[in-house]
Amino acid sequence: xxxxxxxxxxxxxxxxxxxxxxxxxxxxxxxxxxxENLPCPIHSNIARIIEIVRSVSxxxxxxxxxxxxxxxxxVCGMQDEFGQCCxxxxxxxxxxxxxxxxxxxxxxxxxxxL
Ligand code: SF4
Numbered sequence: 001x002x003x004x005x006x007x008x009x010x011x012x013x014x015x016x017x018x019x020x021x022x023x024x025x026x027x028x029x030x031x032x033x034x035x036e037n038l039p040c041p042i043h044s045n046i047a048r049i050i051e052i053v054r055s056v057s058x059x060x061x062x063x064x065x066x067x068x069x070x071x072x073x074x075v076c077g078m079q080d081e082f083g084q085c086c087x088x089x090x091x092x093x094x095x096x097x098x099x100x101x102x103x104x105x106x107x108x109x110x111x112x113x114l
Contacts, residue, residue: 007109008046014105015042023094041095042102045072049095053106064103068095 005013019042020026025033032040042049052067069083072095079085087093095102 007113008050010112011050011106011109012043012046014109015046015102018105019094019098019101022098024092024097025094041072041076041093042098045076045095048072049102050106050110053103054110061100061103065099068099 023032025040027033034040048071049068052064052071056063056067058064073079073083073085073088076085078087078093085093085096088096091097
């Protein structure tokens with residue numbers, strides 16, 4: 001019998017199915033155009049994102065964004081000492097661009113755990 005998937009596996013699968021096809025970095029071949037040394041900010045931070053969504057309960061997306069900036073953007077390496085990120089400013093970070101959808105997917109999958 002196949003083992004049940006973890007919540008993180010289910011979230012990653014849904015990100016692949018529901019967000020990746022619309023990602024600005026997706027090539028027509030289905031591959032990511034980003035170089036290997038620039039990993040997908042959604043997948044590479046998914047454990048942190050899950051913990052953020054687990055510990056925030058708010059109607060306002062700003063509450064989640066504040067934690068995203070503090071716990072992900074601060075360690076991402078793309079943000080400067082003034083809190084500015086050139087990728088975010090150019091709408092070129094898929095985590096930032098699709099963050100509302102990422103939060104919704106994580107919330108739905110965490111609710112299945114209850
Ligand atoms: S918005 Fe910038 S600092 Fe934040 S995750 Fe995206 S690339 Fe990194």
